[in-house]
Amino acid sequence: MSRAAAVRFERVWKRFGTGSVAVRDVSFTVPAGTLCTLLGPSGCGKTTTLRMIAGLDYPSEGRVLIGGRDVSTLPPAERDVSMVFQSYALFPHMTVLENVCYGLTVSRRPKREAEAAGRAALDSVGLAGFEARLPSELSGGQQQRVAVARALVLEPSVLLFDEPLSNLDARLRRKMREEIRELQQRLGVTVVYVTHDQAEALAISDKIIVMNQAVIAQEGSPRELYESPASAFVAGFVGEANRLPATLRRLDAADGEVQVGAAQLRLPHRGLPDGLAELALRPEAIAVLPAGDASAMLSGTVAKAAYLGGVVEYTVSTPVGEVFVVSPAAGRPWAPGETVGLRFGAHGAALLRGPALA
Template structure:
C-alpha cells in the first residue's frame, strides 16, 4: 500500500488528561500510530477514546506527556497550528451553503485563492463519489452523502493526519456498512494516516489496520483485528471485541505450548498461553461452538432465533449459559431440545489472568 507524502505518524509519550482536580480522562498512555495506517480507538463510553482523539486535534490540551505528529512536538500547539483535519459525528455542514461551498470553506479559510479552492473541492467531491453534486444543498442529500461531503472537506486540506469521531453513528445499518467501506477505500487509495473513534466493535474490525482497545482511561490492548479477536489479553477484551462466551474450565495437562482443558468430561486441546494446570477461563466465539455431536457437553436449547442468514441459540447447562450461531436455517433446533456441545478445532482461547 502506498503512503501519502504528507501522511505522518502520531506518537503519545506518557500522555495524560485530567479534568478538574480528580477526573482522569486519559491516564498516562503511550501510543505509536504509523504513517499511512488506519488506527481505531475503541472502547465503551467514558473510556477516554474521544478525549485522546481531541488531544491529537488540539481541541483538548494534554495535562502531561508529549504528543508528536511526525517529528514535531505539537503538545502545546493550538488546533489551527496542527496539520490535521477532523470529521465530526454531526458532519457540521453549513446548511445555507452548497456542497461545493462547504468543501471549499476550509481551503478559502486557509488562504487558497478562489480558483484553486474550487478546483481542489471539485476533485475532492469526485474522490468521494459525489461528482455532479456540487450545486446541491446539504438538505438535499442523504445521510451517507452528507458524510461523504464532510470527508471531502477534510481531505482537500491534505492533512498529515485525518481524524474521525464516531463518523457513522447517525446512519442506518446498511449505510454504515457502505460508508465505512468508502472511508477504508479512500484511506488505502491515498495512503492516509487516519485515527478513527468508535464504540462499534464490528465497525472497528472492518476498517482498521490496528485497534487500540481502551478501558478506564487507559489502553487495555493494541493489535490487529485478527490478533485481538483470536488472542484477547483478558476477559474485558475478549467480551468487547466481538461476542465471547466465557466458560470456566480446568487445565488438566500442559505439553509444551499446548494445554488440554476439561469441561464436564469433554476435553479440548489448544494453545496454553503459558498458563499452568488448574482452574482457568475459556473464551469461545459463538461461531466456534459446534452443536449436535454424538459426545460432548450436555446442554439444553433455551432460546432459538431466526435472523435470516443464520440461527441464534442460547444453550444452558451445568456450565452456565452460552450464545451460539449456526448457518443452517433450514433445519433449526427447537427450544427445549437436548443437545451435545463441542468446540471447533480453532477459535477457543484460554484467557491469561488479569
Template sequence: MTRAAEVRFENVTKSYGGSATAVRDVSFTIPAGTLCTLLGPSGCGKTTTLRMIAGLEYPTSGRVLIGGRDVSALPPAERDVSMVFQSYALFPHMNVLENVGYGLAVSRQPKARVREAALAALESVGLSGFGERLPSELSGGQQQRVAVARALVLEPAVLLFDEPLSNLDARLRRRMREEIRDLQQRLGVTVAYVTHDQAEALAISDKIIVMNQAVIAQEGTPRDLYEQPANAFVAGFVGEANRLDATLSHREGELAKVTLGPATLTLPHRGAREGAIQLAVRPEAIALHDAADPAAMLRGTVSKAAYLGGLMEYTLATEAGDMFVIDPHTNRMRGVGEPVGISLGGKGVAVLPA
C-alpha cells in the same frame, strides 16, 4: 494528494482536576498510512484521545507526536490534521462546493485554487456534479461524504473521524464504512477513527486500540483481538464471547491440557498458571450435533432459539455452563427443550490470561 504521518503517544495523561482522569498514562503508535480505530464504551477516553491528536485538548502530561514532531502544545492549525465530526458540521447557507473549499478560503488561497481543489476533493468522494447543492438537499450519506471532502481538501497528514457513521441507518453505515476504507487505502493517508461499534472496527481497521476506564485494554490487529483477547473485557467487548470456567493442567511448551466439564482440550496456555481459569469461546466456534452423536464433546439443552434469516441463535444450558451459539444451519432448527451435542473448534477458543 495527501502525505501520511505517524502518530505517537508517549505516556499521555489527561486530567480535568480532582479525580477526573479521562486518559491515564497511554502510549501507542499509529504507523503512517494505516487506519487505526480507537474502540471502547462511552466514557473510556477514546474521544479525548482523538481530540488530543487534533489539538482540541492538550495533555496534562506526556507527549503527542505527529510525524516525529512534538505537537503537544500546538494549536489545531499547526498540526497538519483534519477532523470529520459526528454531526458533519456543514454550513447550511453554503452550497457543497463552498463548504468543501471553506478551509482553503479562510486561509486566503486564490479563488481559482480553492475551486480547483474543492472540485478534486468532491470527485475523490464520488460527488462530482453536486457542488451547487445545499446540504439540506443531500442524503445523510452524501452529507457525510461532503464532510470527508472538506477535510481532505486541506491535504492533511492525519485524518480524524469521530463516530462519523452514528447518524446513519444500518445499511448505509455498512456502505459508508467501506467507502471510508477504500478512500483511506487509495490516498494512503493516516486515519485515527473513533467508534463504539465493534463490527465497524473489525471491518475497516489495520489496527485497533481498545480502551477501557481511561487506559488501553489491548491493541493489535482485528484478528489478534478477536482470536486472542488479552482479558475478559476485550473478549466480551470485541464481538460476542462465552466466558466459561475451566481447569488448566499439564503445561508443555506453549500448550496445556484444559478441562471444560467432561471435555478435555489442548490449547495455548498464554501464560496462565495451572489451576482454575476462564476460557473465551466465540459463539461460532460451537458446533451442534444430535444428542447421541459420538463426535459431541459436551451435552446440553436448548433454552432459547431465535431465527435471524441467515443463521440461528441459541442459548444452551450445558454441563460446562450456559452458552450462546450462532449456527448457520437454518435448515435444521432446534426447538426449546431439545437435547443437543456440542463440540468446540480450536479456532475461537482461547485461554484468558490471568
C-alpha cells in the same frame, strides 16, 4: 495528499478538574499510512485521545508526536491534521463546494485554486456534479462524504474521524465504512478513527486500540483481538464470547490441555499457570449436534432459540453453565427443550489472562 505521518503517544495523561482522569498513562503508535481505530464504550477516553491528536485538548502530562514532531502544545492549525465530526458540521447556507472550500478560503487561498481543489476532493468521494447543492438537498450518506471531502481538501498528513457513521442507518453504515476504508487505502493517508461499534472496527482497521476506563485494554490487529483477547472485557467487547470455567494443564512451552466439563481442548496456555482458568469461546465456534453424537464434547438442553434468517441463535443449558451458540440456519432448527450435543472448535477459543471464575 501530504505525506502520511505516524502518530505517537508517550505516557499521556489527561485530567479535567481536580479528580477526573479521562486518559491515564497511555502510550501507543499509529504507523504512517494505516487506519487505526480507537474502540471502547462511552466514557473510556477514546474521544479525548482523538481530541488530543487534533489539538482540541492538550495533555496534562506526556507527549503527542505527529511525524516525529512534538505537537503537544501546538494549536490545531499547526498540526497538519483534519477532523470529520460526528455531526458533520456543514454550513446550511453554503453550497456543497463552498463547504468543502471553506478551510482554504479562510486561509486566503486564491478562489480559483481553492475551487479546483474542492472539485477534486468532491470527485475523490464520488460527489462530482453536486457542487451547487445545499446540504439540505443531500442524503445523510452524501452529507458525510462532503464532510470527508472538506477534511481531505486540506491535504492533511493525519485524518481523524469521530464516530462518523453513528447518524446513519445500518445498511448505509456498512456502505460508508467500506468507502472510508477504500479511500484511506487509495490515498495512503494515516487515519485515526473513533467508534464504539466493534463490527465497524473489525471491518476497516489495520490496528485496533481497545480502551476501557481511561487506559488501553489491548491493541493489535482485528484478528489478534478477536482470536486472542487479553481479558474478559476485550473478549466481551470485541464480539460475543462465552466465558466458561476451565482447568488448565500445561503440556509444553506453548500449549496446554484445557478441561471444560467433559470437554478437552488443546490451546495456547498464554503463560497461565496450571489450575483454574477461564475460557473465552466464540458462539460461532460451537457446532450443535444431535444428542448422542460421538463427536460431541458436551451435552445440554436447548433453553432458547431465535431464528434470524441466515443464522439461528441458541442458548443451551449445560453442566458448565449456559452456552450461547450462533449456528447456520441450515436444516431443521433445534427447539427449546430438545437435548443436543456441542462440539467446540479450537478456532475461536482462547484462555483469558484475567481472574478465573469461582
